[in-house]
Amino acid sequence: MSQTQAAVPPAVMAAERVLEVEDLHLSFRVRGSDRQAIHGVSFSIGRNESFGLVGESGCGKSTIALCAVRYLPRNARITEGSVRVAGRDLVTMSMPELRRMRSSAVSMVYQNAGAALNPSIRIGEQVAEVFRVGGASGSEATDRARGMLEKVRISDPGRVMHRFPHQLSGGMQQRVIIAMALAPNPQLLILDEPTTALDATVEAEVLDLIAALRREYGTTLLFISHNLGVVTRMCERVGVLYAGQLVEEGDTGTVFDDPRHPYTVGLLRCVPKWGSRKDAGLLDSIPGLPPPVGATTDHCVYADRCALAIDKCRQEYPPLFDVGPGHTSRCFRHEVARDLPRASAASLPGTGQVVASNGHALIELGNVSKTFRQEGQQIQGLVDVSLRIAPGEALGLVGESGSGKSTLAKVLLGLLEPDSGAQLEYQGKNLPVKVGGRGQEQIRAIQIVFQNPGASLNRRHSIRRIVGRAVTKLLGLIGRQREQRLIELARSVRLDRSVLDSRPEQLSGGLKQRVAIARAFAGDPRVVVCDEPTSALDVSVQAAILNLLVDLQRSKGVSYLFISHDLGVVRYLADRIAVLYLGRLLEVGDAETVFGGPHHPYTEALLSAAPILHGEPKTRIRLEGEVPSAANPPSGCVFHTRCPRFLGDICVNQEPPLAESEPGHLIRCHIPIDELRRLQRVGQPPAAQESPEGPAAAKA
């Protein structure tokens, strides 16, 4: 430790600010012309502080992170300003000095841990290398590497050190990266979306780890994320970035509770409030799109999208206004920012429960199993799943990656053939397992909206052709009737008619997703599978798409099978919830029943892991380890290896049945529901799982 700090002159040690970014301008050279991406960003982070940088894709967050280590793409150039780490300007620094800074004062953790580790070098060697750069000898470096891996709570570091990166799970890989980053005990740790690629339960664990280590090492954090909930949890201060400009900055609590820039206000309104449901009203959205990278304006960059904009906003460039202690906003209208009018209607006319469950199921899936064969191994994608979807109902499907959510959706669609023994029914009639064997009515009735609108639309076809083909194929309409139907569809998904003549590549992600929705609704479907329909989109666009889906459900009486990893979104949209784990159904019930509890211990853990923006602090339950391999699932209850409320032998030896513990609520657990209710009402985490404290404690 003394050694690493010796690299930095003692005078700097006294400096209050660990990172000072001042008037940073950066441009990318694209095809011979400069496109400015960062327009004069300034902020600073004090010692031991955790600073969050939030914003939507393309706003320049990651570029700023890379500036703080001066590792820029070859076509990027800092044209103005300075980036000082521990008082020393990285921009003008010589290469040897910069190397010394990187090896001692500043480290980085990346989004994609798997790619950030060298695939052909053993883990131990990669971690030890950090110490060797610092001057440690071979065996000393190895010892310290082992110690570092222990610090990031890798249980068997000796074994892991001999592994290659591809042999570790995503969560483990990220721990190794964190170990390497913290190894030189840096003053500044930059985290660029460190948990975005991880599952919710693993994410929660990694975030806890970061918080704990930060306290232990007294490290200053620059935390980059698009997820406002994660930033709330991890950071004391936050900066909101829009189109390469810092539009608002302040204490996290203050900024998120009392935002003073219309963009921040809009962004916060786009995220479903924890516990809010569609019945309570529509989400707000932000109209328009951010300006393209390289666009420059001499006035407020947000004026074009801002409902509060006045003439001044379109003529002058707003300075930073002090709006409170340590709280600044780059808005002339900061005083009225919170009164920003809604961009979309607050509620739908004629609200009320649409779900008319008259007992008849629209879709009935019985005993669906799906076994994949891979290199001689049998992998159970789905095990004996039975579900029903009522007419007009949105069934939310929840689970981590590998839980079988998408497999189930594909079985329903007929794109994947289940193991024999499965029964699929639509409106009480047999539904053939292969899409090719289904009748015209069944084909029309069951459609899908995919996750990635870019891949789901044929990029060589015009929108008219994409949607029109579905109209022709599903409804048999041609000529004028087809055109009429097209216009009707475009209107129902709020697309301008002019969009019909464009190609997918000319449209933004949100517009493309509307086109995909229009295609799914071409034949008046009865059930639409929504497979993570908003997870490839920015929050402001997500809100508009969710609103549209709610609207269509109401107006067309359609049912959804809604898949999402975002519990806030599922809770907002779904009427009923099904929880999958390793291909097994662990819990099914009404959304409020499942979320309100008592719930299955796994659901409990998932809820506890979800990073939430608004709402009450929850009990914190952390799951140990990773999801087991589906090729070799645990015996008995498949969840027993990670269960926080593990009972004993019965869980290991006997698989619990999916039992109706109360009307309409099924749980697959050995613990009786009353016992669960007692355990969970107390609000205490299981005794064995002493949970780490949050960032609030770290601050104190």
Added chain:
Amino acid sequence: MARFLLRRVGLALVTLLLLSMIIFLMANVLPGDVGRRILGPFADPRAVAALNHQLGVDRPLVIQYLSWLGGAVHGDFGRSLSFRAPVSDLLSRALVNSLKLAAVAFVMVVPLGILGGIVASLNRDKFLDRLISVTSLSGIAMPEFVTGIVLILLFGITLRIFPITATAPAGSGPLTQIYYLIMPSLPLVFVLFGYIARITRAGMNEALDADYTRTAYLKGLSRGMVIRRHVLRNALLPTVAVVATQTGYLIGGLVIIEFIFNYQGIGQLIFTAAQQKDFPLLQAGVLVVGIVYLTATLIADVLYSLLNPRIRYGGAE
């Protein structure tokens, strides 16, 4: 790992079997009447029939193929019509000569190509990179006989630095033999340099842009260390595979090189067999070329998997 090797060898054998069928069909079915094809349109029908009988092509096709394959497995490819000698004797002698020529070319081109690719990548989009790119693109495209003839005209006839034949006088030592082989191997070097340099450059560029390279830089390693310890290791893996694949092209080039430099290798033998319509020799020669190629790729694949931990140590736990 053992599983992977077994599968890989099995695949190579299947490919080889298919290859033998293709060659057999081309040499025995495509010509129609083989004897007529050899003796010409004006030959006596009885002579044609006699030749067909001698060659055994009057038997059912499957029998012919199986007996040919059976012989080939034991190293017996029948007798050459034009040389009136066992095909296997001719082939083994020629193969040794060809391997000498190929070895000289390889020793020159592999380090040169890899170095060229590395240099190009480290100077990406700069003058050196452009120069190497254009050179390799030109090299890949240039037929060996074009380069060969220009070399002969320049170094053999005008400057008289190198002999215009590849065959050293009988009884000369290894150094003299290598001296005679240098100019003939240059056209091959030119072609292969392009392939190897390009694939090395691509591998290097990919590794230089990879996230793990960023990790290495951000550890505070110097550029030299990053390249030596992190980039090269990953970048050179694909090159291994390519080098082996290129042996195939190398052997294809031998036909021309051996012809213009008058060298008694397998290429020359195949060419003579083709000219003389010596089908037994031709099909055996072509099969041997295929075997050499398949063996080389097999070795490359095994080497690649040994060097690549992803294959060496299965998947995640």
Added chain:
Amino acid sequence: MSAVAVPIEAPDEGVQQRKTARRERYRQLLRSPTFIVGAFLVAIWVICAIGYTHLAPSDPFATEPLRRLRAPSSQHLFGTDRLGRDVLSRVITGARVILVVAPLATLIGTVAGTALGLVTGYFGGIVDDSLMRLVDAFLALPLVILGLLFLVALGPSTIAVILVIGIVFTPIIARTVRAAVLAERGQEYMQAAKLRQERAPYIMFVELLPNVLPSILVEFTVRLGYAIFAIVTLTFLGFGIQPPSPDWGLSIFDHYAFISGGFWWPVLFPALAIATLVVGVNLASDAISQAFER
């Protein structure tokens, strides 16, 4: 339909930018020095191939027994060959031969390979597996040797060369197309098509083909280079185009024996012609593939 004031989204500034990015690709290609040099070299020979009757100073087939193997002079800039024919005229006219034969052969291979690649890539399964083995077997033999074997069996002629190159290219191009199809097959628009119960031909030709077209175009230009390489080489070995064609490879084959006597011109000029053409094609195709891969 309920009248909710969810705003209508329409194309805006972002749309325009993406539109120009597409045109930018072509502009970039036209600005790339590699492409300019390559296209220039190819253009010279294309002009020769089209206007050879006007460009050739004399009849490329007219023999003059008294003026055999004359060195380059003001009368015959490239000299005369062993039959007294003007080498310059034969080089100019030779462009026509190779520029018809090579693209034709490549086209045959591309059309057949595309069809095969689409079918195997789309259906997969055993057909696909066996085709891939067959491709492996074909690839185990160098192009020239494979061509040689074919031509010995079929007898040398121009038609045979075109066919042979086309046949040999078919599985190779099929493999490229198949790889492109496999990459597309996982795309969600394919699943969307299946969910409409589209028939296989519609999916293959209307949904897939336009998306794999860029790969096919790139593959065509790359294969064209190989085709020229293989054709001139086979001709040089005496198994390709037959006399009295002014083909370059053939001219070299005809006069190869004379170079040790110092008669370099009937060999060197066709050789340089080949060199410039293949380098031109390769430079252009490399620039094209780079522009399309981006």
